[in-house]
Amino acid sequence: MHVLGFSWTDKRASERARASDWVAKLASARSRACSSSLAAPLPVKLNCISINPKKKVGKKVAAAPLAVKKPELKKVVNPLFEKRTRNFGIGQDIQPSRDLSRFVKWPKYIRVQRQKAVLQKRLKKEDTPTKRPNVIRQGTNTVTKLVEQKKAQIVVIAHDVDPIELVLFLPALCRKMGVPYCIVKGKSRLGTLVRRKTCTAIALTNVDAGDRASLSKVLEAVKTNFNDRFEEIKRHWGGGLLGSKSAARIAKIEKAKARELAQKQG
Numbered sequence: 405m406h407v408l409g410f411s412w413t414d415k416r417a418s419e420r421a422r423a424s425d426w427v428a429k430l431a432s433a434r435s436r437a438c439s440s441s442l443a444a445p446l447p448v449k450l451n452c453i454s455i456n457p458k459k460k461v462g463k464k465v466a467a468a469p470l471a472v473k474k475p476e477l478k479k480v481v482n483p484l485f486e487k488r489t490r491n492f493g494i495g496q497d498i499q500p501s502r503d504l505s506r507f508v509k510w511p512k513y514i515r516v517q518r519q520k521a522v523l524q525k526r527l528k529k530e531d532t533p534t535k536r537p538n539v540i541r542q543g544t545n546t547v548t549k550l551v552e553q554k555k556a557q558i559v560v561i562a563h564d565v566d567p568i569e570l571v572l573f574l575p576a577l578c579r580k581m582g583v584p585y586c587i588v589k590g591k592s593r594l595g596t597l598v599r600r601k602t603c604t605a606i607a608l609t610n611v612d613a614g615d616r617a618s619l620s621k622v623l624e625a626v627k628t629n630f631n632d633r634f635e636e637i638k639r640h641w642g643g644g645l646l647g648s649k650s651a652a653r654i655a656k657i658e659k660a661k662a663r664e665l666a667q668k669q670g
Contacts, residue, residue, distance in 0.1 A: 538609075538610050538611055538612060540597055540598055540606050540607075540608065541556070541606065541607045541608070541609060542594075542598045542600075542603050542605075542606050542607075543603075543604070543605070544570055544571060544574075544604050544605055546607070547559055547574070547605045547606070547607045548574070548577070550607050550609060551574075551577055551578055551581050551583050551607070552577075552581065554581055554582070554583070555609050556583050556607040556608065556609060557583075557584070557607075557608050557609060557610070557611075557619070557623070558583070558584050558585070558586070558607065558608050558619075558622070558623060558626060559574065559578050559583055559584070559585040559586075559605060559606075559607045560585070560586055560588055560594065560605065560606050560607070561574055561575070561585060561586070561587045561588070561604070561605045562587075562588065562589075562590060562591035562593075562594050562602075562603065562604055562605065563587050563588065563589055563590070564589075564590065564591055565591060565604045570604055571604055571605055574605060575587075575630075575634070578631075579631060579634050584623050584626045584627050584630070584631055585626070585630055585631065586626045586629070586630050587630070591603055591604060594606055
């Protein structure tokens with residue numbers, strides 16, 4: 405195709421010729437570079453990896469064993485129990501209960517005693533506990549514990565305790581544990597000692613140094629009258645008042661005996 409003396413075929417042919425010239429030049433340059441590298445070594449020291457490195461001489465390390473995979477245990481799911489996930493959004497499932505003790509308005513006496521406990525812990529010098537004063541111990545249970553622990557020095561029991569079974573065991577217990585005991589008139593008199601209306605039994609564990617001499621005299625008199633005479637008192641029967649039925653029965657028997665005696669004599 406010729407347009408104004410220009411041919412497309414000529415243009416293509418010239419481009420092909422130019423490309424073949426470039427290929428020839430590249431081939432000749434490559435061959436020249438290879439020949440020069442073989443002829444003389446390069447002056448520049450290159451950090452290259454050697455093709456045949458030196459073998460290290462040493463012990464052969466055993467290859468790591470292949471990791472044995474543990475068999476995965478399949479989780480057994482019971483089809484009878486259905487998983488029910490809960491939603492704690494607004495208007496959904498009820499939320500779990502929480503500890504709201506921090507938000508409770510405690511009474512004043514509780515706040516005061518807690519604050520006092522905190523201050524006691526912060527004190528540099530701790531308070532030494534005060535020695536308990538000598539007091540009269542009262543009540544059947546308290547007296548029984550003191551006698552069992554051999555802490556009671558003397559036990560005083562009222563004679564008119566109702567029911568009498570409340571203190572019926574105390575004399576035998578005191579004698580067995582070696583504690584002096586005595587029985588006095590009037591539970592109301594014992595009650596005045598401990599600021600009560602009545603009291604079944606009292607005990608003394610310790611007294612002041614000035615009163616120990618008088619206490620020892622009282623203990624000596626109590627032992628001779630009660631502890632040492634325990635067997636004699638135990639064998640003594642009677643002395644109680646009879647009821648109306650028993651008194652009438654005995655009077656009837658005595659009357660019959662008197663009648664028989666009169667007949668024998670008459």
